[in-house]
Amino acid sequence: MSAVIIPPEWNARENEITPEGAYQNRREFLKAMGIVGLGIAGALYSRPAFAAGNTLKELLFGKGKPLKTDFEKVAGLKRNAAFIADRPISDEKAALTYNNFYEFTSVKDGVWKLVDDFKPRPWQVEIAGHVEKPGTMDVDELIRSLPLEERVYRHRCVERWAMVVPWNGFPMKALIEKFRPTAKARFVRFVSFMDPEVAPGQKLQSHLPWPYNEGLTMAEAMNELAFVATGVYGHTLPVQHGAPLRIVTPWKYGYKSIKSIVKIEFTDRQPETFWSTLVPHEYPFESNVDPDVPHPRWSQRTEKMIGTGDVYETKKYNGYGKWVAGLYS
Ligand code: MTE
DSSP states (O other), X not given: OTTOOOOHHHHHGGGTOOTTOSOSSHHHHHHHHHHHHHHHHHHHTTSHHHHTTOOHHHHHHTTTOOOOOOOOBOTTOOBOTTOOOSSOOOOHHHHHTSOOBTXXXXXXXXXXXXXXXXXXXXXXXXXXXXXXXXXXXXXXXHHHTSOOEEEEEEEEOTTSEEEEEEEEEEEHHHHHHHHOBOTTOOEEEEEEOOOTTTOHHHHHTTTSOOSOEEEEEXXXXXXXXXXXXXXXXXXEOOGGGTSSOEEEOTTBOGGGSOOSEEEEEEESSOOOOHHHHHOTTXXXXXXXXXXXXXXXXXXXXXXXXXXXXXXXXXXXXXXXXHHHGGGGO
16 A cells, blocks of 8 residues: 555645545545555556445455454453443444554554554553653553552543443553653643554555654542443453553543554643544534534534444433532532
8 A cells, every 4th residue: 555646635635534434435435545556556456346336435444354352351340330330331242343543544444453563562652851860661551550440441442433431441540640640741742653554544644743642630630420431341442442551531522542652742732633633623622512503614522332223312411520520610
């Protein structure tokens, strides 16, 4: 794919790009791929599979590829009874095969098929900025040093799909207290990995503001609800969910919950974020779930559960007002 030339029509989509993806349905995807595909098709055309009538999408995303499900179980995990969602836990297979992870692709059901070359171990996490104990730490050493638990959280994407997910990991507060930010720290900035050699989305869409980055205020990061996930469904995190560690802020739209973090930086000013850099008027820094604040291009009144297709009314703060409303009063 490295030889593919991205035509100007593709780059023009930069102004429209949203976490909703440019490819909401197969037809749109194939249309868009028709543009990029001019380059790719040349490479694929001679393949017997193409002649056999497979679509470009199937060729690119591996039709028939088995879904990896043999993840390492996390021993001794206890579910925190304070965090149990009021809806059934989503089907694991549905959650594993429907992801937003633009480093790989903006095609949600294509992410899991493209993650094989990504190695989440060994992995170092850098702690930087206004903090008493800056430095770099091996992710497993970090995980061993913090209190592991399981929490069932509602997970709401800005695109209106939702899930209920049993994450395992540790409270973000515990991580922050471990590294002791100084009085100057007002925000926490999280930075994801950068490796176009294993992440085809970073290579094909090199004009996007990689690496993916996000941020929270210190008060948000210290809230009891803010969580650092190192696993899901009782096992370690699959790559498509953000291995080896990602954050989970269930009262905010899903794009705030950054995956595969390599750096945590304590800053004195509000950090830029991936989506607010791209489309500032659509993806503000705060981005709390709110049915009364429509996205500029769609209503946020309802949400659709992945797996069942059930539709519910959106709740303010995604139903977590008890924990976080005080942060914004
Ligand atoms: N983190 C990184 N590094 N890259 C991404 O593209 N997408 C975000 C968020 N974290 C994203 C990311 C978006 S838009 C959503 S909705 C959630 O991850 C999806 O998480 P899930 O795939 O585990 O359900």
